Amino acid sequence: MRRLGTGIGWRPEIAEAVERMPGIDWVEAVSENLCPGHLPESLLRLRERGVTVVPHGVSLGLGGAERPDAGRLAALADRAEALGSPLVTEHIAFVRAGGALTASPHLEAGHLLPVPRTRDALDVLCENVRVAQDALPVPLAVENIAALVAWPDEELTEGQFLYELADRTGVRLLIDVANLHTNHVNIGADPAEALGELPLEAIAYVHVAGGFERDGVWHDSHAHPVPRPVLDILTDLASRVAPPGVLLERDENFPGAGELEAEVEAIRDAVARGRAESGGPADREAPAARAASPGANAADHAVRQRLGLAQAALLSALVAGAPAPEGFDRVRLGVQARALAAKRADVVAKVAPELPVILGPAYRPAFLAYARGRPMGAGYRRDALDFAERLLSADAGPAAEDAGVRRELHEWWLERSGPVPRSRRPGVRWARATRRVLLRR
Template sequence: MKHLGTGIGWRPEIADAVERMPGIDWVEAVAENVCPGHLPESLVRLRERGVTVVPHGVSLGLGGADRPDEGKLADLAARAEALGSPLVTEHIAFVRAGGALTASPLLEAGHLLPVPRTRDALDVLCENIRIAQDALPVPLAVENIAALICWPGEEMTEGQFLYDLVDRTGVRLLIDVANLHTNHVNRGEDPAKALDELPVEAIAYVHVAGGFERDGVWHDSHAHAVPPAVLDVLADLSSRVRPPGVLLERDENFPEPAELERELTAIRETVEKGTGSGARDEAPPAPADEQASEDSRDDSQSDSQSDSRSDSRKAAPPTDPARQRLALAQAALLSALVAGTPVPEGFDRTRLAVQARALAGKRADVVAKVAPELPEILAGAYRKAYLAYAHGHPMTDGYRRDALDFAEHLLLNGRLEDADVRRRLSDWWLERSGPAPLSQRPAARLARATRRVLLRR
């Protein structure tokens, strides 16, 4: 596996600072925020300097009951090729449920949710990963996620689940040590035991991030400094194998660049201290056929690896019954979280309530980012109004559609007593609700006036 070194998550808010930081070997960019035909100039400059850029996907939902969407896979492949990336990464999670497999409305979580560690879920995940591997021009690595809730009736530990996943698919692992710490606090899972069980030789790289604890629950915020407990997990991992790459994640509440540099220094020192205590200097070499494949990754996957994948798919049992069972379970859970339906049997109601509030809060935060005019127009009333809306209106078609639906809901059903706020919100919605900006449509003024009259009724 390519040696990556020390990196940081590239975000537009800190792009200039990242370019100036010393000792940055590579960066990771959220794949869905990168357009292959219009790469951010900062990423282009970093690439020209020889800095590796890895696209990190968040929307595939490889742990969901449905097979991966071909369009999303094609988009991820295009981003990898545009960035000249040596690999791409995604999550072991589901992000949507319902739809055709359950004959129910499709619901979106807007967040990464844990899959049950069962044989059904593992069978489905393995097939989904094989589909993704065949569609991508570079190797895939998948990340363990942080979770607030536990599935009832789980059949494996996280380490066992990941070991079997790697054994059956050959996929690489992106191990997030902050998520191991989160699951220790929230689910009582020992990070050391997970590291004992998982195949450390399959690690592509490692995530490190901060969070905070409130009322006995650890929130993986990516908006706080990395705590000593997370560095302790990193040290334990580094004492077992020197990770090919380590990356600091920060998504918001960005500190001064000097503070980020201090965190990166602490991460480097932790890895060096850990590897100095007897760890293997690198993950063991890949098998000969896999190594040959990696040597030719710049052009294509090797024929031997493709044949191996095809053979493993033929040998795998049909997953349709497992998909059906998983679909029903995931739809019931997600519906309870975002639509207020009864809590499925076996789940902790208190934890589900915490998760539901966290999902609604994240929706509010992301909508405020994709449609910053809304909190500007509504001022201090935005968050309360959005959370009230989210309680009875699950997200079904992404955040941009959600922002439009929220504004329409306020205009039709909300108590907007301030005429100026109502006018500004109406103009915003009208401008964005059609297939083209209102100013570019025929009879724009007439349409604006007509709709405004209807919205006042």
Template structure:
């Protein structure tokens, strides 16, 4: 196993997020050095042919996890870590990436039901949360066959009582664990609009020497809120932040993310060209700045080692894993927030209730969109009424077991509510019956016997 925090990747170059919807376009794009695939959407034993062809051409493939929840109060799930490791090995990847976020809360630490967010939520930038995150990152590093890099996330809400800025939090995390950073410049812009955080200050404070690569993505602003949609063109302010970052350090890799509302390949290629142009212009004018930054960074590293040692000593006053008080405090805070967002409980003290409402609606909308993707039969059966019905269902019914379970629970809820009998209701019932058991209905011996008996009775 490689030493945690050390990458043998060299320069990744310019890449794009690989998605099945644009797989052919990605294969035909000129100048693609590497791609990133959502880890949970790749099966190690059945890799998509497109990824196999890209790998055969020498294109690096990096698995990007979204469900580990390293910022959550619970320790990383062993099965999820194994799955992420399997994907890294199957793809021959030089590293794997995940997010500095929590995606579920509740459970034994809080003696409350486990809730799933279905999305990435921000961790509080507190000493407790940092300690928990560092322990979780170390556990992940020990379990993975390749180095780990973690990504800053976008957020609509801010935690009250935070003790660090984003840059300070990322610096401490990298310093204490040796983990590399995946810096999303679109997320820095999002947090600037939504939380009033200065991206220049964040770049000033974070350890640019720890950057593994950079994400660039699009979004849109509505009613003073920036939505990190990954479904719109890259905005000029995002490219400006990329230029600022590139003036400080040459990022080993830069990748364009697009998750839906895919444009024609020519538009994606234009966005990649704009990214390359931004990097080239920044690098052409930053040689002197880089030299001075390197001197400053060297001085900071020299003093930072001592600070890290002190911080680590503070973190490890008790043997790792024996003091659960910080985890319990983080668990209670995260469970209260997630319950307010997905179960309609009162907002925790100190949060902006208007922003919590915006975040809650965004989570419900994302649930509706993803359920429609994993179970496309539902919007087909329900037609125009699907979205309104799902949003009403999601208002006070949290997701507890992933999106496929969510789709089944939604269908069951509709059936129990007593839909008018008709072709649509019959199709929905048949769909639910087919998928609700441990194996498809058509594969169950009892069901086969029941159908054979029914046919015999009909003949009689």
């Protein structure tokens, strides 16, 4: 496995700081935020300096009951080729459920949700990973995720699940030590036990990130400093194997360049401590990953359908107000449901930043009220339009109570509701040009 070194997650908000940061060997960029024909100038400059760029996918849903979508796989492949990346990464998670497989409404989570650690789910995941590997031009690595809820009646520990996945498919592993800490706090999983069960030679690189605890629940926010327990897990991992790469993730609440550099240095120190404890050299290479097992069984339709029904029931409880499936902690499901709604509100505010401006402080409570029982099914941009349309048709709320807000919201909706923005339609352009001429007379 190619050694990557020390890296940081590239985000537009910190692009300048990343370019100036000393000792950065590589960066990771969210694949869905990149367009191969229009790559950010910052990433192009980094590549010209020899900095490796790895695309990191968040929407493939390899742990879902359906086979991976060919279009999403092609998009991930395009980004890897455009960036000249040595590998691509995704998550061991499901992000959507329902549809034809289960004869139920299609639901989108807008977030990474945990896969049940069962034999059925493992069979499906292995087959999905092999489909992805065949479609990608470079090796694939998959990441363990953070969980707020645990599936009942699981058959494998996290370490066992990841070991069998790597053994049966030959896939690389992206180990997120912050997620190991999250799962320790939230569902009692032992990070040391998980590390002890992992095929360490299959590790492609390691994620490190911060979070916060509220009411006994750890939230993997990627918006807070990396805490000491996460660095301690990183040290433990580094005492077992020299990780080919380690990367700091930060997605929100970006600090100054100095604080980011200090966090990267703390990560380097944690790795160095682990390597010193191991008694081996700090740059020792990990052995090559094992090859895929040729005789692994494919998941049949019945297995996929069973998994699909279970995932659809869970997602319905989280985003559509359905009853909690049997065996789940209802309190934790409530925490997860609120977290999903909050993230949905935040992302809609990013893809449609005019809405919080138009609505002011009323935006968030209005959106959360709209989202309750109205699952997202067609992406965040469609969600923003549906939200605005709902406000315009409601008898109460900010659009009904303030004529100015209603007028601005209606103009915003008209601009974006058609296949072409209203301001770019020929008739509208002509009318606006005519009005400008008349006003100048």
